[in-house]
Amino acid sequence: MPQRAATVVGGGIGGLAAALALHRRGWHVEVLERAPEFTEIGAGISLWPNALRALEVLGLAGTVRSRGAVESAGAVRDHRGRRLSRTDNAEVERRFGRPLVVLHRADLLRALAEALPGDRLLPGSEVSAVRDDGGHPVVGHRGGESRPDLVIGADGLRSTVRRRLWPDAPGPRYAGYTAWRMVTRPLAEPPGEGTVTWGRGERFGCTVLPGGRMYCFATASLPPGTPSEPSEHAELLRRFGSWPDPVPALLAAVPEDAVLRHDLYDLPPLPSFVRGRVALLGDAAHAMTPNLGQGACQALEDAVVLAHCLDGTPDVAAALRSYDLLRRPRTQAVARRSARLGVIGQLSWPPAALLRDTAARLAPARLTLRAMTPVLGWTPPGDRATTGDGGND
Numbered sequence: 467m468p469q470r471a472a473t474v475v476g477g478g479i480g481g482l483a484a485a486l487a488l489h490r491r492g493w494h495v496e497v498l499e500r501a502p503e504f505t506e507i508g509a510g511i512s513l514w515p516n517a518l519r520a521l522e523v524l525g526l527a528g529t530v531r532s533r534g535a536v537e538s539a540g541a542v543r544d545h546r547g548r549r550l551s552r553t554d555n556a557e558v559e560r561r562f563g564r565p566l567v568v569l570h571r572a573d574l575l576r577a578l579a580e581a582l583p584g585d586r587l588l589p590g591s592e593v594s595a596v597r598d599d600g601g602h603p604v605v606g607h608r609g610g611e612s613r614p615d616l617v618i619g620a621d622g623l624r625s626t627v628r629r630r631l632w633p634d635a636p637g638p639r640y641a642g643y644t645a646w647r648m649v650t651r652p653l654a655e656p657p658g659e660g661t662v663t664w665g666r667g668e669r670f671g672c673t674v675l676p677g678g679r680m681y682c683f684a685t686a687s688l689p690p691g692t693p694s695e696p697s698e699h700a701e702l703l704r705r706f707g708s709w710p711d712p713v714p715a716l717l718a719a720v721p722e723d724a725v726l727r728h729d730l731y732d733l734p735p736l737p738s739f740v741r742g743r744v745a746l747l748g749d750a751a752h753a754m755t756p757n758l759g760q761g762a763c764q765a766l767e768d769a770v771v772l773a774h775c776l777d778g779t780p781d782v783a784a785a786l787r788s789y790d791l792l793r794r795p796r797t798q799a800v801a802r803r804s805a806r807l808g809v810i811g812q813l814s815w816p817p818a819a820l821l822r823d824t825a826a827r828l829a830p831a832r833l834t835l836r837a838m839t840p841v842l843g844w845t846p847p848g849d850r851a852t853t854g855d856g857g858n859d
Contacts, residue, residue, distance in 0.1 A: 471614040480748025480765030481620030482578035487773035498591040508571035509647040510681025515564035516844040517763035520770045534569030539659040547710025550826040596630040617744040625750035631741045638731035643687045647726045650719035652678035667814030690729045698725040740786040754801035757808040774847040
């Protein structure tokens with residue numbers, strides 16, 4: 467079969483993973499990134515067992531694990547600091563074969579970019595047009611035009627590819643709350659486990675990063691675009707500075723200019739992820755809230771499944787239809803599940819929050835892990851017991 471060409475629009479985690487998966491199968495790939503360099507704005511990222519399996523297919527699991535930290539345990543606490551539940555990461559690894567690994571998003575992106583030939587990465591290449599020319603996709607960008615065999619739209623929540631080829635699809639919808647993300651300075655005695663503390667319409671969580679640092683996140687139910695005065699760091703101190711330990715100490719260890727804030731959106735379900743020889747991937751296809759820590763994990767799965775479907779067949783359009791059948795039901799189910807968890811976590815009415823906390827305290831940890839099996843137990847195509855849906859939806 468002659469060498470085939472793919473143009474990937476978007477140089478984030480999903481786009482680079484898709485490019486790498488195809489590159490390893492002999493495709494000629496180019497990655498068009500609007501930004502002037504390939505970098506990731508963000509803080510920490512959780513890679514669950516399903517993501518590590520995808521990274522194994524890409525040949526990067528060892529590299530990524532060496533740059534991350536394995537969290538020993540995760541706990542949920544109430545607004546007074548009382549433990550409601552605890553999950554042992556050793557049990558996660560025993561049940562699903564891989565641990566939970568946490569690292570900085572930039573480190574994951576760097577590992578993906580370094581695995582690709584440098585001349586395939588084209589920063590500063592903003593896409594202006596995507597069209598069909600007699601069944602052949604054409605991408606117009608700052609460097610000219612590309613006419614590949616395949617176009618992958620991996621350009622995020624507000625995808626240009628999706629807007630051009632899915633003009634009637636609904637746009638992103640606000641989840642009802644905003645999020646802050648930050649990384650602390652190295653701590654002399656970092657907490658031994660990750661925690662999420664549930665308040666009333668607010669949450670604060672932390673997890674371990676290498677080098678004694680902690681990745682922290684916080685949420686608050688606010689109208690979109692609500693300003694923080696005089697700064698995001700000051701807003702965090704106002705809202706969470708008197709919360710139970712370790713929250714105050716973590717906030718004190720966050721540089722004042724190192725707080726990122728984003729209103730959270732997800733994407734209403736699309737009727738298809740493909741149009742002819744164009745496929746959507748990652749947030750461009752199924753942007754979800756971060757409550758399950760599955761956004762990047764699902765994008766990595768997408769990349770592996772897409773490459774598998776294209777492997778060994780000259781019919782790109784048919785391969786993309788198979789990709790759609792495999793990925794759309796699963797990712798949309800995971801997105802719905804994440805949205806529901808966000809609603810529960812953001813409960814603000816005291817009786818409802820009390821009922822939530824009581825249910826969390828009474829639920830056995832083994833049942834929580836069992837409920838996560840359809841998500842975390844995914845295996846790549848070709849492996850035994852490949853999970854094709856989100857389950858428990």
